[in-house]
Amino acid sequence: MKGLTANRLIDGEVVFWNAGEWVERFADIEMFEDAAAAEAAEAHAKAQPTVVVDPYLMDLVEIDGVWIPVAYRDRLRALGPTNHLQHGKQAEGGKVVETLQHAHTAARSTGRINLIKRK
Amino acid sequence: MYRYDTIDKEFVADRANEFREQVGRRLAGEITEEQFKPIRLMNGLYLQLHAYMLRISIPYGTLNAAKLRKLAWIAKTYDRGYGHFTTRTNLQLHWIKLKDAPDILEHLAEVEMHAMQTSGNCIRNITADPYAGATSDELDDPRVWSEAIRQWATLHPEFSFLPRKFKIAVSASAKDRTATRIYDIGLAMRRGRNGELGFEVMVGGGLGRTPYLSHTIREFLPTRRLLSYLEAILRVYNRHGRRDNPWKARIKILVNQLGAEEFARQVEEEWAKSDHELVDLPDIELARIRGHFAKSFETLPARSEAFEAAKAADPEFARWTRHNLHPHKAPGYAIVDVSLKTPGLTPGDASSEQMELVADLAERYSLDEARVNYQQNLILPHVKLEDVPAVWRELKAAGLATPNIDLVTDIIACPGLDYCTLANARAIPIAQQIAERFADDEKAEEIGELKIKISGCINACGHHHVGHIGILGVDKKGEEFYQVTLGGSGAEDAALGTILGPALPYEKVAEAVEQLVEVYLRERKDGERFLDTFRRTGVAPFKEAVYADVH
Numbered sequence: 001m002k003g004l005t006a007n008r009l010i011d012g013e014v015v016f017w018n019a020g021e022w023v024e025r026f027a028d029i030e031m032f033e034d035a036a037a038a039e040a041a042e043a044h045a046k047a048q049p050t051v052v053v054d055p056y057l058m059d060l061v062e063i064d065g066v067w068i069p070v071a072y073r074d075r076l077r078a079l080g081p082t083n084h085l086q087h088g089k090q091a092e093g094g095k096v097v098e099t100l101q102h103a104h105t106a107a108r109s110t111g112r113i114n115l116i117k118r119k
Numbered sequence: 120m121y122r123y124d125t126i127d128k129e130f131v132a133d134r135a136n137e138f139r140e141q142v143g144r145r146l147a148g149e150i151t152e153e154q155f156k157p158i159r160l161m162n163g164l165y166l167q168l169h170a171y172m173l174r175i176s177i178p179y180g181t182l183n184a185a186k187l188r189k190l191a192w193i194a195k196t197y198d199r200g201y202g203h204f205t206t207r208t209n210l211q212l213h214w215i216k217l218k219d220a221p222d223i224l225e226h227l228a229e230v231e232m233h234a235m236q237t238s239g240n241c242i243r244n245i246t247a248d249p250y251a252g253a254t255s256d257e258l259d260d261p262r263v264w265s266e267a268i269r270q271w272a273t274l275h276p277e278f279s280f281l282p283r284k285f286k287i288a289v290s291a292s293a294k295d296r297t298a299t300r301i302y303d304i305g306l307a308m309r310r311g312r313n314g315e316l317g318f319e320v321m322v323g324g325g326l327g328r329t330p331y332l333s334h335t336i337r338e339f340l341p342t343r344r345l346l347s348y349l350e351a352i353l354r355v356y357n358r359h360g361r362r363d364n365p366w367k368a369r370i371k372i373l374v375n376q377l378g379a380e381e382f383a384r385q386v387e388e389e390w391a392k393s394d395h396e397l398v399d400l401p402d403i404e405l406a407r408i409r410g411h412f413a414k415s416f417e418t419l420p421a422r423s424e425a426f427e428a429a430k431a432a433d434p435e436f437a438r439w440t441r442h443n444l445h446p447h448k449a450p451g452y453a454i455v456d457v458s459l460k461t462p463g464l465t466p467g468d469a470s471s472e473q474m475e476l477v478a479d480l481a482e483r484y485s486l487d488e489a490r491v492n493y494q495q496n497l498i499l500p501h502v503k504l505e506d507v508p509a510v511w512r513e514l515k516a517a518g519l520a521t522p523n524i525d526l527v528t529d530i531i532a533c534p535g536l537d538y539c540t541l542a543n544a545r546a547i548p549i550a551q552q553i554a555e556r557f558a559d560d561e562k563a564e565e566i567g568e569l570k571i572k573i574s575g576c577i578n579a580c581g582h583h584h585v586g587h588i589g590i591l592g593v594d595k596k597g598e599e600f601y602q603v604t605l606g607g608s609g610a611e612d613a614a615l616g617t618i619l620g621p622a623l624p625y626e627k628v629a630e631a632v633e634q635l636v637e638v639y640l641r642e643r644k645d646g647e648r649f650l651d652t653f654r655r656t657g658v659a660p661f662k663e664a665v666y667a668d669v670h
Contacts (some may be wrong), residue, residue, distance in 0.1 A: 007529040011216035012170035053166060072597060073536065077168050081537035083465045083547045087199055087214070088169055098465060 001014040001067055002038045003029040004045060005077065006052035008114035014077045014089070015052060017041055022052060026090060027096035029069055031060060075100050085092040121266045131228040134235065135265045138162050139221035151216070152365040152377055161241075163234025164220050167540050171215040172238040172242040173223060176269035179247035179265040179289070180208035180491040187489055189230040191472025202474070204467045206531060206582055208246055208491040209237055213538050222252065226436035227471035235273065240281045242272035242353075246288040248296045249574035250490035252412055253500040255448035259316055260310045261291040263409045264345060266561050267400055270408075271346050278353050281367035282360030285323075285353070290428070298493055298609035300324050301334045301585060303370045304352060306357045309339055317341045320600060322352060322382065323374030331371040334379035336386060343405075347398040351390035355382065372616065414486055414501065423504035436665050438509055438560060439522035444507065453506050455485070457497040457514060458521040458529065462554035465547050466532040467495030484510050492610075493582075495531055496524065527569040528554040533573025533583055535592060536599070542575035544592025544599035544625075549573055557636075561613045566636055569649040570608075585609035588635060589616045590628060605635070605661055606653045617658055620666050633666040 004017035015022040016029035021062070032038035038057050045055035059070040069075050079100050080088015088095050123131070138158070145155040159165075163174040175190065177548055183662060190210055194202045197219045198212040214222070226231055238242055247265040274277065276284070284609050289295040291308035305321040317339040319627060324333030330508075331643040339347050350387030356370045359377075374382045401407075445454040469477075477497055483488040484506045490498035502510055514520040518612065523529045530553060533539065535546030550573055557563050573585030583589035589604035602625050604616030623631055636649070638661050643652045653661065 007166055009152075009278060010167055010649075011220050048158070049152060050146060053152055055658075070597070073168070073597065074538060080169060081213075083537055083551070105334060 001062070002032045002043050002057045003060050003067075003069070004032075004055060004057055005029075005074070006036065006055035008047060009049075009053050012053075016078075017045060020044070025053060025092070025096075026068075026100070027094060032057075058070075063103045064099055066096055067101055068096070068100050075103065095111070120181060121178075121262075121408065126506065128231070131231070131233050131619055134162075134233065135221060135224035135228050138224055142221050150194050150474050155437075157239070159217075159220075160238040161235065162220070162224065164217070164573060165217070165238065165540075166539055168536075169538065170213065171220065171612035172206070172213045172538065173212045173220060173234055175209050175210045175212070175227060175232060175234050175243045176237045177210060177232075177491055179251070179262050180249050180493075181243050181247075181262060181476075182481070182491065183199045183487045184478040184488045184489070186230045186232055187474050187478035187481065189226060189232070190479065191471040193223055193226055194474070195471040199470075200469050201470045202210050203465070203534060204469065204495045204497070205235075206243055206533070207491045207578055208249075208493060209244055210491075213534065231449040238284075239279075240283050240285075241279050242275065242281075242285045242287065243270075245272075246297050246302070246493065248284070248290050248292060249498050250296060250445065250492075250500065251291070252598045253447050253454050254292060254415060256294060257448075258310055259291050259342075260409070260412050261289040261306075261308065262290075262412050264306070264308075264318075264370040265289045266289055266408050266411070267346065267405065268349065269502055271398075271400075274371060275499055278357065281353070282362045283365065283370075283371065285356075287349075288650040295609075295611040295613070298490065298582070298585065298613075301326055301582070301609060302333065304349065305333050306345070308342070311339050311341075315341060318345060320348065320352075321387075323371040325369050325371040326582060326584045327369070328366060328577045329369075330555070330584040331375060332613050332615065333346040333371075334374060335381075336379055336383035343402075344395060344399055346400060347393055348386075348390055350398050350441070351363060351386045354389050355385045359385075360482065364477065380575065394592060395640055408424075409593070416449035416452060416501070417503070418651065419449070419503065419505075423507075425453060426504040426507055429508035435522075436508065438564065439511055439520055440507070440642075442522045442524045442526060442564070443520075448500065449501075450461065452503050453507055455499040455502045455507065455510060456492075457499060457523045458517050458523055459496050459519070459526075460523055460529045461518055461521045461556065462558035463551055464530050466550050466607040469497070473517050473519055476513060476519070480510055492527060493531075494524075496529070522560055523563055525568045525570065527566050527571065528563055529570070530554060531570075531572040531586070533574050533580035535573075535581075539575060541608050542592065542656050543577075543594040544575050544601065545575075546573040546575040546590075546592060548580055549590060549592075549601065549628050551624070553632050556629055556633055565624055566640065567648055569636070569639075571632065572607075574608075581606075583608060585613065586616060587648075587653070588632060590632075593622050595622065600624070601628045603628075603631060603635075603665070606650065606657060608650060612650075619658060620662050623665075631665045635661050637662045 079090040180617040268287040320337040321333035532546040532550040536542035574581035585607040603619040607616030
């Protein structure tokens with residue numbers, strides 16, 4: 001399973017793709033089972049250079065019935081920093097946020113090298 | 120403090136306007152991200168995990184009240200009300216919006232600040248002894264020379280596209296408070312046989328994935344020849360430094376591949392070719408710069424009865440003075456270290472309110488000066504002894520009177536994976552966990568000097584290689600692990616640490632540090648610091664304690 005994410009150009013906010021729109025909550029992300037559909041969405045996102053920066057597909061894994069990013073880095077992007085729990089998306093709370101905060105398993109850094117190159 | 124002249128002011132204001140135009144063009148789609156990225160980086164603007172990060176330059180770590188207040192206001196207005204002071208004595212704001220960045224640069228320009236050369240392959244912000252102009256053990260004020268280098272290096276056309284970034288540190292005391300040995304160029308002032316002042320020139324230090332301490336390529340360079348000699352070094356590096364591989368592009372690689380002797384020979388050859396008079400600053404200009412740093416101190420008795428009485432009356436205050444106060448060159452004055460290392464909080468972070476308070480104290484009690492040091496703390500360099508109790512009370516009320524300078528809880532930590540795109544692992548929570556274990560001031564004092572430094576990746580912004588205990592975050596199959604090194608030092612007894620053993624899981628790190636400290640307390644002899652004991656015993660007893668349960 002994959003999801004599409006990027007940073008919004010104008011303010012750097014982490015955003016997620018859902019049916020042609022960029023949304024701010026990870027809980028609202030669209031999940032792609034089909035690789036071709038995921039790649040098509042990514043291509044669409046890359047054609048929006050004045051809206052987002054560095055869109056990329058991230059791997060998702062199911063934990064406790066909730067799909068969350070595999071890479072720890074992507075989990076932090078979906079949450080916010082762990083030293084200021086009132087900052088970032090985590091401030092809103094909810095089941096998906098809690099699952100992200102407590103998921104210790106199966107993290108890996110897929111795509112990290114490419115991410116670094118892009119930044 | 121150095122003040123901009125008209126040309127400086129116009130230039131920095133123009134630069135902010137130029138960036139406004141460039142941001143406008145990027146948002147309108149007239150330039151691509153690929154074209155824009157080097158432009159924003161040249162203005163200190165990175166895109167990180169959660170938002171843009173603006174790294175604001177604080178030349179040689181020197182601030183006045185107006186600058187610090189402006190930083191506080193920017194953090195409150197455009198960020199989340201706090202900022203992070205870095206090991207390069209800059210300030211990072213981690214929640215910046217691209218659309219606001221031009222306004223912020225304009226506000227910075229109003230107080231003679233900017234974010235240029237805090238990124239990119241150029242000569243970065245110059246680091247100097249944070250006690251400059253205040254400590255009794257300096258030969259000269261290193262900020263005079265730092266400012267001369269800053270002016271020379273700012274947008275220097277020949278050195279704006281170096282093979283890699285380039286960092287210079289200047290010290291003028293025997294005690295090294297700037298970590299000169301880990302810099303691309305470290306300059307340590309010495310007095311020559313005839314009384315003339317000069318610099319020992321050290322080149323090729325650096326941390327990262329290939330850590331090196333620098334080599335001395337010239338024992339004594341007369342101060343008046345500083346800029347032409349720097350030019351020669353930079354020219355040799357610019358010519359031969361590798362541009363094909365960013366991991367091998369720093370000058371440390373070139374120096375160590377050529378050998379320090381050959382590198383020095385090439386520098387001398389290059390230097391001999393140049394017309395020094397064209398590059399080196401004339402005395403009149405040096406005198407102009409020097410004039411900006413001159414301070415006059417009141418004639419005071421060396422001892423303040425009010426200060427002594429306050430110490431006698433309050434053990435908490437007395438403890439703080441033992442660790443956070445340092446001797447001043449003027450009788451009746453002291454240097455006050457303001458710790459940004461409250462156990463449980465983020466090392467190097469200060470809220471806008473805290474910055475405002477330090478600005479007020481600087482203005483009222485420290486001849487309008489504050490400093491940032493590479494240990495991520497602030498300093499009030501010129502406080503009268505009789506005012507120290509009042510300063511302490513105000514710092515305490517703001518949560519800024521932790522008595523822990525150079526102690527186990529005075530931990531350096533980079534932002535790590537909580538913010539940084541490059542990081543492999545978090546650094547801040549590790550620092551918080553360790554500090555909480557040693558939060559008892561008495562225990563920390565009993566342990567004595569112990570410098571813990573944590574980096575979230577091999578780029579080593581947290582200086583882990585030169586920590587008495589160094590901690591490096593690594594990524595092991597997607598999990599956060601931490602490699603521990605022992606015996607490093609960034610001071611005058613500089614050394615790179617030795618790896619303790621296999622990397623430890625996140626949950627084990629603070630416990631391991633506690634075990635290391637227990638070994639030290641068990642093994643130490645009279646007057647030994649952690650570092651001294653480690654150097655005497657070697658790694659074995661420490662290793663045994665941490666990995667005992669593995670065997």
